[in-house]
Amino acid sequence: MKCQRARIYLSPYLDSELDPTTTYEVSRHLESCSACSELFAAEEALERAIRERLRRPGGDEEQVVERALSRALALRTRLSGWRAAFAAASLLLVLGLFAHRLASITSDPVPELVAMAAEDHRRYLVGEITPELLTKDQAALPSFFDGKLAGETGSFPTGNGWEVEGARLCDFHDIPVGFVTLRYHGIPVSVVDMPEEDAERALDLGLVAPDERCFELSGGRGILRRTASGFRVAFGDVEMKKLEEVVLAAR
Numbered sequence: 001m002k003c004q005r006a007r008i009y010l011s012p013y014l015d016s017e018l019d020p021t022t023t024y025e026v027s028r029h030l031e032s033c034s035a036c037s038e039l040f041a042a043e044e045a046l047e048r049a050i051r052e053r054l055r056r057p058g059g060d061e062e063q064v065v066e067r068a069l070s071r072a073l074a075l076r077t078r079l080s081g082w083r084a085a086f087a088a089a090s091l092l093l094v095l096g097l098f099a100h101r102l103a104s105i106t107s108d109p110v111p112e113l114v115a116m117a118a119e120d121h122r123r124y125l126v127g128e129i130t131p132e133l134l135t136k137d138q139a140a141l142p143s144f145f146d147g148k149l150a151g152e153t154g155s156f157p158t159g160n161g162w163e164v165e166g167a168r169l170c171d172f173h174d175i176p177v178g179f180v181t182l183r184y185h186g187i188p189v190s191v192v193d194m195p196e197e198d199a200e201r202a203l204d205l206g207l208v209a210p211d212e213r214c215f216e217l218s219g220g221r222g223i224l225r226r227t228a229s230g231f232r233v234a235f236g237d238v239e240m241k242k243l244e245e246v247v248l249a250a251r
Contacts, residue, residue, distance in 0.1 A: 001029040006036050014044055016125050016219035016237060020186050027127055113192060113208050114215055114222045116172055117233040120179060121190035122219055131166025131181060138164045145169070145178050151195030153178045154229040154250025161185040162245075173207055182236075182246065189236030191246055199230040214240060227251055 006029045012018050013026045030037045123129045133144045138156055141164070145153055148169050156164060165181040178193040194202060202208045208231055213224040222235035223243045227250040234246035
């Protein structure tokens with residue numbers, strides 16, 4: 001993949017909106033191109049800063065704009081020609097998109113368990129984290145998590161385009177949770193399971209709420225629900241009814 005084509009995909013790549021094949025091609029290009037890697041990293045850092053700032057109570061959007069402009073000017077001193085213009089313009093474009101996209105989120109805070117699933121999903125797509133267990137056999141998951149979690153995780157949908165891809169153990173406020181990656185017709189869907197025993201502790205600590213929640217976030221959509229086996233979060237760039245299938249399978 002050439003630089004010009006890779007940069008066309010800059011925004012959808014950072015938002016996890018590309019298909020798996022294109023995501024892989026862009027990732028490979030970034031590994032070998034320092035110029036594009038620097039540009040993508042600057043965009044990603046800005047998106048993360050904007051997301052975190054707008055989710056804080058009493059966020060001051062004017063200050064966010066000022067910081068974005070400062071970052072664009074800083075990039076201009078490090079880059080040259082059309083690269084600088086592209087970087088500055090794209091930073092402001094990202095700012096506008098995120099201010100619009102996250103405006104509704106500030107009034108309805110995203111539960112930390114959902115935020116964790118969304119962030120780990122993003123990191124998985126760009127290759128920052130990998131499953132400890134690679135398997136397409138759902139029956140291999142219980143033995144992998146045995147002794148690592150306080151209880152059993154629920155099952156997952158099978159057939160009709162669904163397949164298990166892998167699993168790993170994660171830490172959520174010192175509570176071990178299971179992270180499972182599925183594919184729906186090739187589209188990655190990340191699932192976080194908190195078994196029932198630890199779910200009660202998380203409720204007592206105010207880390208999760210017992211009600212069902214659905215969220216539209218950058219890079220996809222998510223659903224949080226209390227199930228018979230604990231709490232389950234499903235996150236991915238698929239239709240909400242498909243995420244509901246993941247949650248229903250836990251019962």
